[in-house]
Amino acid sequence: MQVYADAQVIWWLLLGVLLMGLAVMVGMDMGVGAILRSVGRTDEERRVALNIIGPHWDGNQVWFILGGGAIFAAFPLIYATAFSGFYVVMLLLLWTMIMRPLGFEYRSRIANPDWRGVWDWVLFVSGAVPMIVFGAAFGNLFHGVPFHFEWNMTSYYTGSFLGLLNPFAILTGVLSLALAAMMGALTVMNGAEGPMFERARGIAQGGAAAAIALFAIGGFWVRALGGYRLTGGPGPGVPQTPLEQSVTVLPGAWLANFGAHPILWIVPLAGFGGMIGALLAARAGRSHLGWWLGAAAWIGVIGTAGAALFPFMLPSSSNPSMSLTIWNSSSSRLTLLWMIGFAAVFVPLILWYTSWAFWVMRGKVSAETIARDDHAY
Amino acid sequence: MINGTVVDLSRIQFAATALYHFLFVPLTLGLSFLLAAMETVYVTTGKPIYRQMAQFWGKLFMINFALGVATGLTMEFQFGTNWSFYSSFVGDIFGAPLAIEGLMAFFMESTFVGLMVFGWERLSRGQHLAVTWLVALGSNLSALWILVANGFMQDPVGAAFNPVTMRMQLTSFQKLIFSPDVQSKFVHTSIAGYVTAAMFVAGVSAYYMLRNRHLDLAKRSFRMAALYGVLATIGVITLGDALGFVAARVQPTKLAAMEGLWRKEVAPMPFNVIAFPEQAEQRNIGKVQVPAVLSLLVTHSLTGTVPGIAALERQAVGRIQNGIPAVQALEALAKNPNDAAALAQFNAHKADLGYGFLVQRFAPDLNNVTPAEVQEAARDTIPPVAAVFWSFRLMVGLGLAMLAYFVLAALYTLRNRIQKKTWILKVAVWMIPVPFLANEMGWLVAELGRQPWTVFGVLPTWMSASTHSVGYMAFSLIGFVTLYSIFIAVEMYLMVRAIRLGPEEHGGSGDAPPQTRPTLAGRTVPAAAYGNKLEG
Amino acid sequence: MRSVLYFLLFLVIAVIVTLLAAILGDEGSWYFAWLIGTTMLVLISAAGAALLDAQEEHAAAQAAAAERKPL
Numbered sequence: 001m002q003v004y005a006d007a008q009v010i011w012w013l014l015l016g017v018l019l020m021g022l023a024v025m026v027g028m029d030m031g032v033g034a035i036l037r038s039v040g041r042t043d044e045e046r047r048v049a050l051n052i053i054g055p056h057w058d059g060n061q062v063w064f065i066l067g068g069g070a071i072f073a074a075f076p077l078i079y080a081t082a083f084s085g086f087y088v089v090m091l092l093l094l095w096t097m098i099m100r101p102l103g104f105e106y107r108s109r110i111a112n113p114d115w116r117g118v119w120d121w122v123l124f125v126s127g128a129v130p131m132i133v134f135g136a137a138f139g140n141l142f143h144g145v146p147f148h149f150e151w152n153m154t155s156y157y158t159g160s161f162l163g164l165l166n167p168f169a170i171l172t173g174v175l176s177l178a179l180a181a182m183m184g185a186l187t188v189m190n191g192a193e194g195p196m197f198e199r200a201r202g203i204a205q206g207g208a209a210a211a212i213a214l215f216a217i218g219g220f221w222v223r224a225l226g227g228y229r230l231t232g233g234p235g236p237g238v239p240q241t242p243l244e245q246s247v248t249v250l251p252g253a254w255l256a257n258f259g260a261h262p263i264l265w266i267v268p269l270a271g272f273g274g275m276i277g278a279l280l281a282a283r284a285g286r287s288h289l290g291w292w293l294g295a296a297a298w299i300g301v302i303g304t305a306g307a308a309l310f311p312f313m314l315p316s317s318s319n320p321s322m323s324l325t326i327w328n329s330s331s332s333r334l335t336l337l338w339m340i341g342f343a344a345v346f347v348p349l350i351l352w353y354t355s356w357a358f359w360v361m362r363g364k365v366s367a368e369t370i371a372r373d374d375h376a377y
Numbered sequence: 378m379i380n381g382t383v384v385d386l387s388r389i390q391f392a393a394t395a396l397y398h399f400l401f402v403p404l405t406l407g408l409s410f411l412l413a414a415m416e417t418v419y420v421t422t423g424k425p426i427y428r429q430m431a432q433f434w435g436k437l438f439m440i441n442f443a444l445g446v447a448t449g450l451t452m453e454f455q456f457g458t459n460w461s462f463y464s465s466f467v468g469d470i471f472g473a474p475l476a477i478e479g480l481m482a483f484f485m486e487s488t489f490v491g492l493m494v495f496g497w498e499r500l501s502r503g504q505h506l507a508v509t510w511l512v513a514l515g516s517n518l519s520a521l522w523i524l525v526a527n528g529f530m531q532d533p534v535g536a537a538f539n540p541v542t543m544r545m546q547l548t549s550f551q552k553l554i555f556s557p558d559v560q561s562k563f564v565h566t567s568i569a570g571y572v573t574a575a576m577f578v579a580g581v582s583a584y585y586m587l588r589n590r591h592l593d594l595a596k597r598s599f600r601m602a603a604l605y606g607v608l609a610t611i612g613v614i615t616l617g618d619a620l621g622f623v624a625a626r627v628q629p630t631k632l633a634a635m636e637g638l639w640r641k642e643v644a645p646m647p648f649n650v651i652a653f654p655e656q657a658e659q660r661n662i663g664k665v666q667v668p669a670v671l672s673l674l675v676t677h678s679l680t681g682t683v684p685g686i687a688a689l690e691r692q693a694v695g696r697i698q699n700g701i702p703a704v705q706a707l708e709a710l711a712k713n714p715n716d717a718a719a720l721a722q723f724n725a726h727k728a729d730l731g732y733g734f735l736v737q738r739f740a741p742d743l744n745n746v747t748p749a750e751v752q753e754a755a756r757d758t759i760p761p762v763a764a765v766f767w768s769f770r771l772m773v774g775l776g777l778a779m780l781a782y783f784v785l786a787a788l789y790t791l792r793n794r795i796q797k798k799t800w801i802l803k804v805a806v807w808m809i810p811v812p813f814l815a816n817e818m819g820w821l822v823a824e825l826g827r828q829p830w831t832v833f834g835v836l837p838t839w840m841s842a843s844t845h846s847v848g849y850m851a852f853s854l855i856g857f858v859t860l861y862s863i864f865i866a867v868e869m870y871l872m873v874r875a876i877r878l879g880p881e882e883h884g885g886s887g888d889a890p891p892q893t894r895p896t897l898a899g900r901t902v903p904a905a906a907y908g909n910k911l912e913g
Numbered sequence: 914m915r916s917v918l919y920f921l922l923f924l925v926i927a928v929i930v931t932l933l934a935a936i937l938g939d940e941g942s943w944y945f946a947w948l949i950g951t952t953m954l955v956l957i958s959a960a961g962a963a964l965l966d967a968q969e970e971h972a973a974a975q976a977a978a979a980e981r982k983p984l
Binding site (some may be wrong): 411413414415417418421422424427517551554555557560561563565567568571596597600601602603604607608609611616619771790791793 | 940941942943944946947950951953954955956957958959961962963964965966968969972
Binding site for chain 1 (some may be wrong): 379439440442443446447448449450451454456457458459461462463464465466467468469470472473475476477478479480481483484485487488489490491492494495496499500528540541542543546547548550579707708711712714840843844845849852853856861864867871874875892909
């Protein structure tokens with residue numbers, strides 16, 4: 001029982017790591033897509049921006065795929081309920097995301113300006129929309145989502161598409177977009193020179209400032225939201241269904257974990273620290289430092305959400321007692337343990353060869369190098 | 378109870394997006410290893426032509442790869458968005474290989490594909506070769522884990538239903554990954570990809586030879602593709618046979634449908650080469666048979682038999698009657714988890730739980746199930762015979778045609794006389810679509826033949842879908858059809874264009890005449906000035 | 914000394930690979946066949962290309978010899 005509970009918490013943490021990896025790595029590529037049209041005024045400049053992330057976007061995107069796969073494997077009930085409940089939003093996310101590989105791969109194959117102009121818009125949409133959806137999904141977790149289960153675990157979503165676009169979710173969606181734009185701009189600064197560097201510097205500072213404001217507003221707003229509290233149930237490490245627990249909704253309960261463990265305040269502070277640091281580093285033109293501080297900001301923001309929600313993963317607003325928690329939605333002990341084994345071997349390996357790939361492709365990208373390279377985007 | 382129209386629309390959407398995805402995947406699986414072969418020759422012999430080959434085919438590889446990745450995202454979403462009951466019911470088992478696929482294979486493939494494209498100038502020859510091999514290995518390992526997941530749907534081993542959590546749970550990971558169905562299915566699918574790539578490369582090379590263009594590249598590519606193709610086709614047929622042999626044991630309804638076998642035949646059973654199955658009357662109209670071959674194929678002996686559809690339906694009646702108490706016990710356990718009598722009843726009948734679910738489609742109230750409803754559910758256990766029968770025959774026929782073609786092509790290319798045999802080259806161009814069609818047929822045999830189940834014998838398709846409205850499903854289906862139609866048009870346009878331009882003019886900056894290339898600033902500089910055309 | 918160490922290292926790797934292959938051959942014979950078969954496919958098609966180079970060189974040499982004769 002203890003082993004099972006530990007495995008559940010480990011997978012919750014691992015999922016957090018994957019979501020942070022997703023936010024940092026996919027977020028920066030999507031940020032570049034979202035700011036592509038403003039950071040690059042000419043086709044030449046836009047190609048520079050695309051080629052900065054060109055060798056890596058495909059690998060980075062796997063963080064997203066892995067995040068989805070990990071939810072499926074470790075928390076199948078979350079995967080099933082959230083993906084089907086958020087149907088229209090998921091389609092929006094999916095349809096914009098599947099245009100992205102084509103945008104990278106196909107845009108520069110034909111020199112026609114109209115062709116490239118269309119793909120530039122595709123890259124903008126496929127950068128901005130998924131990041132907003134990603135952030136808004138977190139916002140909706142705080143709100144709760146209207147769903148319930150039948151006796152055999154058939155899930156029913158009773159809300160509408162528009163219900164997912166509530167003000168708090170829009171705030172978190174824009175926060176996510178701001179952070180992504182900041183990271184995208186810092187990435188462009190890492191790889192570009194001259195006027196592009198300067199424009200990216202401005203965008204990075206703007207993104208960071210917006211993110212600081214939105215994160216602070218979100219922090220105060222959450223006190224007014226109804227939070228969820230687990231008041232009874234089989235508890236951690238016990239095989240169960242979501243029909244066996246009781247949950248109450250109290251205003252401000254999302255801050256209860258911080259009240260019980262004040263040390264957790266470090267996490268949002270790290271988020272603020274990262275954002276402020278990234279802002280200052282961008283102003284100073286030290287983009288590599290800024291990038292790492294921006295990554296710390298993402299870790300702080302997602303960590304804050306996780307710390308507030310624990311142990312809830314997908315609260316139900318229509319039937320709070322059927323809310324999905326770490327304890328009632330995880331896979332079996334055997335699956336979790338096998339998956340921990342695979343993650344223990346492969347996550348370090350992934351980090352190692354990803355770093356190697358970045359090291360191989362290090363350095364600035366210029367119009368000349370693109371013109372010389374037959375394979376460039 | 379889920380609306381039947383929603384289930385049908387969900388099935389159409391899944392089939393359409395999966396078939397579409399599967400147009401691109403096999404070429405990735407096979408072409409990656411063929412690229413590795415070309416680059417291996419380059420690194421060992423140092424001849425620049427092989428580098429040019431690896432780069433040119435690599436370009437085509439990437440056009441195809443982009444759409445493979447994009448449409449693969451859809452597949453990962455779709456289990457959750459449209460098959461949510463399925464996902465929560467078997468996610469404990471099914472999700473694990475998908476996550477491992479990301480960890481072990483897809484990450485490797487995607488990270489190194491970036492280096493494969495962008496790393497020519499930055500990596501040493503040996504390093505770049507290693508990167509190409511890792512892309513090939515990664516893409517095929519990716520297929521392995523996806524097929525581990527799919528194999529579980531075909532033959533659910535290593536798992537058991539847990540009445541406490543109301544879902545299937547993993548009992549043995551080893552059984553899951555070493556299941557005979559998974560093994561033979563993975564090798565069959567991976568090698569089908571090799572055949573696809575061989576036919577693609579052979580066809581495009583033949584096109585160049587017929588037009589007397591890029592002869593050095595085309596001759597060598599054709600030779601490599603022909604040898605790769607002849608061996609791969611032999612492999613794919615061998616594994617197809619192994620897969621049929623496994624199916625005879627684990628999915629008798631699929632096998633009976635594939636063979637149009639309505640009634641039990643005496644050993645040695647004849648093979649229906651041509652027949653027109655009539656599902657309502659349970660018979661074949663007009664048939665051409667070869668004696669004894671079916672016994673040899675599916676049991677590897679002259680004395681073996683497999684049950685016909687009539688017998689399978691009779692078996693299903695018994696299993697349905699046995700499954701009904703299992704579902705009833707489960708419902709009681711959901712109300713009171715400590716109900717010992719219900720647990721005992723469940724344990725006595727749990728082997729046929731899936732059949733209990735199956736009959737609920739026809740009899741939602743399990744306390745009043747009529748014999749007619751049981752009969753109807755038993756009929757439902759048989760997949761659509763004519764569709765499976767003909768998909769299977771088309772796949773096999775195309776496979777045999779490709780074997781014949783590759784033998785001929787290998788013979789003439791090995792004698793170095795292929796350029797004189799223009800008719801063989803012309804056939805190659807026309808045969809490019811053949812492996813793609815065969816792959817699609819293979820998917821249909823496997824997945825249509827599994828119906829009415831999503832997980833064979835465990836979870837019926839009708840229960841697996843999400844509880845959406847018809848409006849939502851119509852919206853998403855229209856969206857997919859629109860997007861995917863645009864995508865395929867763009868992809869085909871770019872692919873044909875890249876092939877027409879050929880190896881020298883396929884540069885990233887686009888519309889360039891053979892000898893010069895516009896730079897980004899609009900100036901025109903002789904291509905040779907860039908110095909990286911053929912050798913680096 | 915260095916050669917001996919390399920030899921030992923590769924020997925250990927060879928033993929491990931043999932053991933793993935033996936286990937895989939038992940549990941997953943088709944997987945094993947795939948590994949061997951794919952390697953073989955790649956190498957044979959590579960060898961086919963090398964053979965083509967040899968054939969072309971041979972043909973070129975013969976043509977050159979035939980041209981030289983009349984002189």
